[in-house]
Amino acid sequence: MSTFNYHIDTQPLAEEMGNVSKNVNLTTGAVVAMQAAVVAAEERASDLVCDNVNRGFYSLIRSQISQKLAKYKSEYESKRMLLSHQKRALVSIKTIMERDYNMISKRYTKLFNGLNSNLQTRVFEVDKPMIDFSYRDIGRMTNRSKYLTAVVPLTQLESVASSQKIVASNIKQRGLNAINSIKAFILEMHNQESLAKKILVDDIVTRNSEAYLPVALCEFENDSLGNRVTEFFAPGESLHQAAVTSISNALHSEFHNTPQNQDLYSRQEVRNEFLKLISDSKKPARVRDVAIELFNSGLPQREKS
Incomplete structure (x- = not known):
């Protein structure tokens, strides 16, 4: 079997890989720098936007507050002028009222002083007999033991x-x-x-018997037309209510069946005598008129005519 030996030179590849690594590092640094620049730009842009928004918001609030201040100031000025006018009117009314009060108080003070003087004179005249009696007789009565x-x-x-x-x-x-x-x-x-x-009898009545009870008869005129009202008062504390009712009914029937004659002649005579006494008195005319008016107010309408 044959053997082959190969010798491969990796130096160029290593150099190229070194260049690539450098380029990658440069690219990475550029990307990082660009990212930092982008972040900084975004921050500046966001800060600028926030500043603009805040400035616009503050401007809007300030504008609204200024408008409200102007409105309230206008209302204040109008109300202040109205209150000032009302104050002057009230001061004028107060001055008029004080002047009228002083005038009326002086008038009534003079009137009441005159009435006080008149009443003092009358009271003195009324008390004069008692004063004379005290000066004349009290001392003598006090010292009666000495005189006796x-x-x-x-x-x-x-x-x-x-x-x-x-x-x-x-x-x-x-x-x-x-x-x-x-x-x-x-x-x-x-x-x-x-x-x-x-x-007084303390015995209890156990059978029918005849008894006498006191009864009060009251007749009066309740108006100026001479209408008469009659009331009966019977002792009802020890009697039954039915007995009291029967007594009242019997009294009413008996009284209304009795003829009532009004002695108008005697009343007219009393009135004439009173008018004569008033005319002969030395009292002031105003006092006599008031006395006659009071006397006539107590008479029925048909007797005044």
């Missing part, structure tokens, strides 16, 4: 003894009068108690 004490024209020891006896006698007489008054009062109370015991 007897004085004898004696001297020295006899005078003292006699005065003491007279004072003691006077005191005994007054004490006796007081005792007699107390005795009379006690006797009167005893008589009243005995009479009440005779009138």
Whole structure:
């Protein structure tokens, strides 16, 4: 079997592979540099876009805020002018009201001062009899014990003894009068108690019997036309409601069947006498007119005519 030996030179291939490796490394470096440049460019572009977006957003917000500020400022100015006008109007009204109040207060102060003086004079005239009585009689009544004490024209020891006896006698007489008054009062109370015991009955009624009950009759006029209202008041605390109703019905029927005559002549006579007294009095005309008006307001309409 034959043997073949081959000698292959790999140097050119190695050199070519070295060149290829260098080119690949250069290409890799170029790609990396290009990628870094692209990333940097993208970052710059994104930053620029963000800056533009932020600037636009801030500009928009600022524009809106400026518009709202302008709107609110315009409203504020208009309302401020309105409030200023209203303030001037209120100040003018206040000045007018103060002037009117001072004028009215002065008028009524003068009126009430006159009324106070008039009333003071009238009160003094009303109280004058009591004041005169107090000045004239109160002192004498207060010192009645002194005035009741007897004085004898004696001297020295006899005078003292006699005065003491007279004072003691006077005191005994007054004490006796007081005792007699107390005795009379006690006797009167005893008589009243005995009479009440005779009138009041504590027994319970167990059969039909006749009894007398007090009844109050009240008749009054409730308007100016002279319409009369009649009311009955019977003791109903110890009676049954049916009995009270029967008593009220019987009283109404009996009272309305009784003829009622109004004494118009006596009322007219009273009215004439009152008018005569008013005309003869020395009171002011205003007081007399008010008195006549009050008197007429209490009369029925048919009597005024």
